[in-house]
Structures are given as structure tokens and as C-alpha cells.
Amino acid sequence: MTGEDDLWPLVTGFLGISLLSVGGGIAVLPEMHRLVVESHGWMDGLAFAKRYALAQAAPGPNIMVVGLIGWHVAGAIGMVSAMLAMCGPTSLLAYAFARLRRRVAGARWMRVFERGMVPIAIGLIAASGLLLASGAAEGWLPVAISAGSTLFVWRTRRSPLWVLAVGAVLGALFLH
Amino acid sequence: MxxxxxxxxxxxxxxxxxxxxxxxxxxxxxxxxxxxxxxxxxxxxxxxxxxxxxxxxxxxxxxxxxxxxxxxxxxxxxxxxxxxxxxxxxxxxxxxxxxxxxxxxxxxxxxxxxxxxxxxxxxxxxxxxxxxxxxPSRTLLCIGLAAFTLAALKVRMPYVLLMLAPLGLIAAWRELDR
Incomplete structure (x- = not known):
């Protein structure tokens, strides 16, 4: 059963999860699954997986999966409340840190922190690309598209929308 | 800027x-x-x-x-x-x-x-x-590669950060000294 009664557990559930989400919203996907599928039975595992796939396939932050879950549980108000619960407190923290960073700009310990996180940031981007590629790798063609797109984006300054369009066309022609 | x-x-x-x-x-x-x-x-x-x-x-x-x-x-x-x-x-x-x-x-x-x-x-x-x-310096490159490898092996993100953030901080500290 879904509706207004579920709004409160939805909000408190995502509030709790958001504080664990060090490393990004998708780091807590297993906790979301536990909340949505196992604890409250708001949807089954397949419906959960489909919403996650949609949030991945659509443009925008992958954390939109939380909005989709909220929508399913309590409509538009559910979408907005779940997103606010997931993003509100951590946004305040990010803002507080950004303010601190401006205030102490140039301080040695802050320089160390900023520089020290850069390699991790890039390593995580590369890994998210690889995981996305392996999820799409149904046969040799998607692998070739990923490899070609990597080269295109690395070596040129043209808009990556070109490779997305080519990927869509090749997919439509050869992948079904 | x-x-x-x-x-x-x-x-x-x-x-x-x-x-x-x-x-x-x-x-x-x-x-x-x-x-x-x-x-x-x-x-x-x-x-x-x-x-x-x-x-x-x-x-x-x-x-x-x-x-x-x-x-x-x-x-x-x-x-x-x-x-x-x-x-x-x-x-x-x-x-x-x-x-x-x-x-x-x-x-x-x-x-x-x-x-x-x-x-x-x-x-x-x-x-x-x-x-x-x-x-990046060779040290920072290695830390980046480690982050890539751990995340690609689907090690949970908090653990990746706990392991690598201290190394990143040490490396950045030493490089700022130069």
C-alpha cells in the first residue's frame, strides 16, 4: 500500500541514508534497496532495478532514482520530499565546507586537502565510466562504441552529443 | 579564471x-x-x-x-x-x-x-x-589508479575513501613542500 501514510517513513528513511552516502548517492544503493524493497515493500526488486536503470539512462544526476522512488510511493509530493530528504542535509554540509574553503583559501592544510583528493576524484570518474561500459557491453558493438567514444572525447573538443547520437543510431540499427 | x-x-x-x-x-x-x-x-x-x-x-x-x-x-x-x-x-x-x-x-x-x-x-x-x-606526479598517479581499480572492483565507496584519502593527503603534503 502506498500513499500519504508512507510519506514520513520515506522522508526519515532517506534522511538516514543520505548521511551514510560518503562517495556519492550511488554508494548507498544497497541501503536504498533495503529501505524500499525489503523493509517497506513499496515495490519489488524488478521495479527498483528498472527505476535505477532509468535514472542511469536519462541525463542528469543518477540520484534522481530517489525522486522516482518518491514518485512511486506518494506522487509528486513524494518525489520532492524524498529528494529533499536525500539532498538537503548533505547540501548544507557541502555549502558549509565551500564557505570554509573560501575563508581559509590558500591555507596550507586546505591546499593539501584539495590536492590530495584530486587523484581519487579522477580515478572514481574513470571507474564509473568502466562500470557503465561493462553494463552496456552486450556483444562487441557496444564495446567498440565505448572505445570510439573514449578516443573522440579524449582527442577532440567537439561536443560529446555527437557520439551519443552515433551510439543511438548504431544501437537502433544493429542491437536488436 | x-x-x-x-x-x-x-x-x-x-x-x-x-x-x-x-x-x-x-x-x-x-x-x-x-x-x-x-x-x-x-x-x-x-x-x-x-x-x-x-x-x-x-x-x-x-x-x-x-x-x-x-x-x-x-x-x-x-x-x-x-x-x-x-x-x-x-x-x-x-x-x-x-x-x-x-x-x-x-x-x-x-x-x-x-x-x-x-x-x-x-x-x-x-x-x-x-x-x-x-x-600528476607518479605518486598521485598511483593513488588515482588505485582508486580506479578498487572502485571498478566494486569495493564499497566509504572503504575506498578511507584507504586512499590518507595516502592522497600525505602525497599532497610532501609535494607542497617542494
Whole structure:
């Protein structure tokens, strides 16, 4: 059963999860699954997986999966409340840190922190690309598209929308 | 920083990023701020992104708040966050029901797979480009490769950060001494 009664557990559930989400919203996907599928039975595992796939396939932050879950549980108000619960407190923290960073700009310990996180940031981007590629790798063609797109984006300054369009066309022609 | 973007420019920028960012926001935000507009250097963007990733919360949003605050304080943070979510929120509300009905049609699935494969390449190409432009020391490169390997092996993110953040801090500390 879904509706207004579920709004409160939805909000408190995502509030709790958001504080664990060090490393990004998708780091807590297993906790979301536990909340949505196992604890409250708001949807089954397949419906959960489909919403996650949609949030991945659509443009925008992958954390939109939380909005989709909220929508399913309590409509538009559910979408907005779940997103606010997931993003509100951590946004305040990010803002507080950004303010601190401006205030102490140039301080040695802050320089160390900023520089020290850069390699991790890039390593995580590369890994998210690889995981996305392996999820799409149904046969040799998607692998070739990923490899070609990597080269295109690395070596040129043209808009990556070109490779997305080519990927869509090749997919439509050869992948079904 | 070549110029300081207005709040409107930041909002419109993030609106555009939100609506085009297949495969995740970070690679697209980098393209917009560093390559297209030149409002941030490669190093500046990488630093905001790194902070956005170690703080809890969606890292694309943390990064947007970091960038907004950097240029315009609280109002900058708000316009960047709103810009980032407005487009995808409307889009997803519209397509969520369609996707349940049509998302598994063979043609739709094939197109989505082709786009996902291309978007994956976009994300990997961005990482390679950042490395080639930033020219990190060998130590930092090794830490980056370790982060890549652990995350690719699906080690849980808090553990990856707990293991590697101290190494990153030590390496950055030693390099600042030189």
C-alpha cells in the first residue's frame, strides 16, 4: 500500500541514508534497496532495478532514482520530499565546507586537502565510466562504441552529443 | 579564471548540463566549465570535484554547490543546485510512466544501450583527458589508479575513501613542500 501514510517513513528513511552516502548517492544503493524493497515493500526488486536503470539512462544526476522512488510511493509530493530528504542535509554540509574553503583559501592544510583528493576524484570518474561500459557491453558493438567514444572525447573538443547520437543510431540499427 | 559568470549564467549552465549529462554529471560539468567557458581551470575543477566526492551526498550536487559558492556564495549555490535538478526532474516525471510501459521494447532498449555505451566512453575519455592535462606526479598517479581499480572492483565507496584519502593527503603534503 502506498500513499500519504508512507510519506514520513520515506522522508526519515532517506534522511538516514543520505548521511551514510560518503562517495556519492550511488554508494548507498544497497541501503536504498533495503529501505524500499525489503523493509517497506513499496515495490519489488524488478521495479527498483528498472527505476535505477532509468535514472542511469536519462541525463542528469543518477540520484534522481530517489525522486522516482518518491514518485512511486506518494506522487509528486513524494518525489520532492524524498529528494529533499536525500539532498538537503548533505547540501548544507557541502555549502558549509565551500564557505570554509573560501575563508581559509590558500591555507596550507586546505591546499593539501584539495590536492590530495584530486587523484581519487579522477580515478572514481574513470571507474564509473568502466562500470557503465561493462553494463552496456552486450556483444562487441557496444564495446567498440565505448572505445570510439573514449578516443573522440579524449582527442577532440567537439561536443560529446555527437557520439551519443552515433551510439543511438548504431544501437537502433544493429542491437536488436 | 578568465571572468566571473553571473548567477543567471550559472543557472542556465547547470540547466544545460542537467539536460545533456548522459552517463553522469561530472564529465559534462567539466566540459562546460573548463573546456567551453574557461571559468575554471582543470586543476580548480578537479579540486571542487574531489571535495564533492569525499563529502557525503550526491557528488554532482556537492560539486554544483561548491562551484556556486566559489563564484557567488549562498545564492550561487542555490542557482547551481536548482539548475542541475530542474531539467531532469521535469523530464523524469514525464517519462517515468512511459518507461515502465515502453522501456523494455527491443528498439528502445537497443537505442538506450547504444547511448549508454557512448556515454561510458565519454566518461572514460574525460578521465584520460584530465590526467593528460594535469600531469600528476607518479605518486598521485598511483593513488588515482588505485582508486580506479578498487572502485571498478566494486569495493564499497566509504572503504575506498578511507584507504586512499590518507595516502592522497600525505602525497599532497610532501609535494607542497617542494
Amino acid at each position: 578568465s571572468e566571473r559568470p553571473s548567477r543567471t549564467a550559472l543557472f542556465l549552465g547547470y540547466l544545460q548540463i542537467g539536460l545533456t549529462s548522459f552517463g553522469g554529471v561530472n564529465a559534462w560539468a567539466r566540459r562546460f566549465f573548463v573546456e567551453k567557458k574557461g571559468w575554471l581551470t582543470e586543476q580548480e575543477y578537479a579540486e571542487v570535484l574531489g571535495i564533492g566526492q569525499v563529502l557525503p551526498g550526491p557528488n554532482a550536487l556537492n560539486t554544483a554547490i561548491g562551484i556556486g559558492t566559489y563564484f557567488h556564495g549562498a545564492t550561487g549555490a542555490i542557482v547551481c543546485a536548482l539548475g542541475l535538478f530542474t531539467g531532469p526532474m521535469v523530464l523524469l516525471a514525464a517519462v517515468a510512466s512511459l518507461y515502465d510501459t515502453y522501456g523494455q521494447l527491443p528498439l528502445v532498449r537497443a537505442i538506450l544501450t547504444g547511448i549508454a555505451a557512448a556515454a561510458a566512453g565519454m566518461v572514460m575519455g574525460t578521465a584520460v583527458k584530465m590526467v593528460t592535462k594535469l600531469r
